[in-house]
Amino acid sequence: MTNPSCLFCDQVQPQILGIHPYVPGKPVSELQRELGLTRISKLASNExxxxxxxxxxxxxQAELSEMARYPDGAAFEAKAALARFLQVKTSQIALGNGSNELLELVARVFAGPGDEVVYSQYGFAVYPISAQVVGAKGVEVKAKGWAHDLAAMLAAVTDKTKIIYIANPNNPTGTVFGKAEWEAFISQVPKQVVVVLDEAYLEYCDDADYPNGLDYIERYPNLLISRTFSKAYGLAALRVGYMVGCEEIIQYINQLRAPFNINYYAQVAVVQALQDQDFVAQSVAENKRGMQQICSALSSLEIEMIPSSGNFVCAHFGGKTAEVNRLLLQKGVIVRPLGGYGMTETLRISIGTAEENQHFIEALTAVLAELSGAAK
Ligand SMILES: Cc1ncc(COP(=O)(O)O)c(C=O)c1O
Structure with a gap:
């Protein structure tokens, strides 16, 4: 039977019909509207x-009166500042409306119907969406525990593979891989397959064995490094991320991006943000303290976690997960359920301020007490 509300489904590109849109963290304003709470801690979007x-x-603020004007379409100053900071050429950098836009643009440049795009189980949700939007086949490779299995990802490459998306550290799991595993992988990927190494959480990772993607771009022209100003730089609302790689690929991405994709305030902010590395260091230190605060509380409550190198941590609540999430919301704490990742027994908690973390710990302690009382 035809669906009467489906006026255009025959016209829509078939691959679009099956897309499960990215589900963002619940906004504070929504919970306020629903429950009328005044104290809300949003620990759901890794901000x-x-x-x-x-x-x-x-x-x-000093530039607010410039709102009527289009920004510099080439984002000259922002790109120049970034090139100086990263010690690369401006022609090796593409800026995106969040790194999200760039992840999707790579798929539009390289993949289409009949092609394959490889990513890991529990990999960032935007990778399968990017493949699907262009009609390519997404190939999800089973994770090793909660982490990327790079050897298995390599083994999944066929002559149809166009792109491999990898996050290090990974979101949502927070897992990280080291230099030996990475080098064994990247050195064996066929030269025509583009590898996108997503380092959205790089600033938070203090593992001495962390392979910094920029150290590999000269040797591997098929490697693109993706990073963002949304996390440690605190600019998520302005939407700005970047990709670094060989000039030819960067040029294709720039050919495809929308004109003025980096708004003026994002351009101004990038120049200033790069100069204020003290703020980044302070953010990283605050994250480390918060991670300890939350992890030691979860341990005391005997909740299992996935050790994380990001600004968030996954905790397992077994069959009680949905109930824990619902009751946390009632107490004004927004965390991220991970059912969309097939992690139905896990919640991801972004690290907040000491006060927000304490709110979460108190709320969770009360929720678990309530649930264990109800079970008796
Ligand atoms: C692994 C990863 N990559 C990319 C992004 C996209 O970030 P943005 O579009 O804000 O740069 C995120 C956001 O959460 C992420 O977790």
Whole structure:
């Protein structure tokens, strides 16, 4: 029987019909509307709990009257500042409306119907979406525990593979791989297959064995490094991320991006944010303290976790997960359920300020007591 509300489904590109859109964290305003709560802690979107560098805020505020003008379409100043900071050429950098836009643009440049795009089980949700949007086949490779299995990802490459997406550290699991595993992988990927190494959480990872993607781009022209200003730099609302790689691929991405994809305030903010590395260091230190605060509380409550190198941690609640999430919301704490990743017994908790973390710990302690009382 035809669906009467489906006026255009025959016209829509078939691959679009099957897309499960990205589900973002619940906004604070939504929970406020639903429950009328005043104290809400949003620990659901891996944002920077310290906010934004005051120097960036001042620079953006000073430019508010420029709102009527289009920004520089080439984002010259922002790109130049980034090139200096990263010690690469501006022609090796593409800026995106969040790194999300760039992840999707790579798929549009390289993949289409009949092609394959490889990513890991529990990999970031945007990878399968990017493949699907262009009609390519997404190939999900089974994880090793909760982590990427790079050897298995390599083995999944066929002559149809166009792109491999990998996150290090990974979101949502927080797992990280080291240099030996990475080098064994990247050295064996066929030269025509593009590898996108997503380092959205790089700033938080203090593992001495962490392979910094930029160290490999000269040797591997098929390697693209993706990073963002949304996390440790505290600019998620402005939507700005970047990709670094060989000039030819960067040029294809730039050919495809929308004109003015980096808004003026994002451009101003990037220049200032790169100069305020103290703020980034402070954010990373605050994250480390918060991670300890949350992990030691979860341990005391005998909740199992996945050790994380990001600004979030996954905790397992077994069959009680949905109930724990529902009751946390009632107490004003928003965390992220991971059913969309097939992790139905896990919640991801973003690290907040000490006060937000404490709110979560108190709420969770009460929720678990309530649930164990109800079970008796
Ligand atoms: C692994 C990973 N990559 C990319 C992104 C996209 O970030 P943005 O579009 O804000 O740069 C995120 C956001 O959560 C992420 O977790």
């Amino acid at each position: 920077n709990p310290l906010g934004t560098s005051p120097k960036v805020l001042a620079a953006v």
